[in-house]
Amino acid sequence: MGHSEVVRVMLLRGAERDAARDDGTTALLKAAIKGYNNVIEELLKFSPTLGLLKNGTSALHAAVLSGNAKTVALLLEAGADPILRNKANELPAELTKNERILRLLRTKEKQRKS
Numbered sequence: 755m756g757h758s759e760v761v762r763v764m765l766l767r768g769a770e771r772d773a774a775r776d777d778g779t780t781a782l783l784k785a786a787i788k789g790y791n792n793v794i795e796e797l798l799k800f801s802p803t804l805g806l807l808k809n810g811t812s813a814l815h816a817a818v819l820s821g822n823a824k825t826v827a828l829l830l831e832a833g834a835d836p837i838l839r840n841k842a843n844e845l846p847a848e849l850t851k852n853e854r855i856l857r858l859l860r861t862k863e864k865q866r867k868s
Contacts, residue, residue: 757785758792771800778809786813786829789822794829804834810841818846823854836862 761781774780782802785793794813806812814834817825826846830836836846836859847859 756792757790758796761793761796771797771802774808778807780807780813782813783807783811783816786817786822786825787820789817789820789825791822791824791828794825798828798832804829804832805838806840812838812840812846814838814846815840815844815849818849818855818859821850821852821855823852823858826855826858830858830862835866836860837866 772780772782780802782794782797782804785791785797802813804813812834814826814829814836817829839845847856847863850856
């Protein structure tokens with residue numbers, strides 16, 4: 755059984771989708787950091803928080819920092835806000851030089867403005 759199957763079973767049995775660890779991270783944030791896209795897809799079926807967490811960051815910020823464009827795309831498609839600032843007042847786009855990720859973020863920003 756893979757990570758995504760374990761996540762699905764746990765959520766179906768009542769696990770809290772936004773349960774936070776002591777450091778404020780959630781399963782979605784951890785999956786975003788590690789680029790576990792199958793886990794992210796499973797978690798998104800249960801509408802996890804896409805905004806700022808108690809630790810002052812978001813899964814989108816984590817995905818951008820990890821450099822995984824597919825993860826960034828998944829979160830943006832699910833409604834993550836590309837103009838949400840973290841506790842350090844940083845936009846996700848300010849955390850990368852990866853052109854593919856920057857294009858994804860800018861495209862979503864333009865869509866939100868129109």
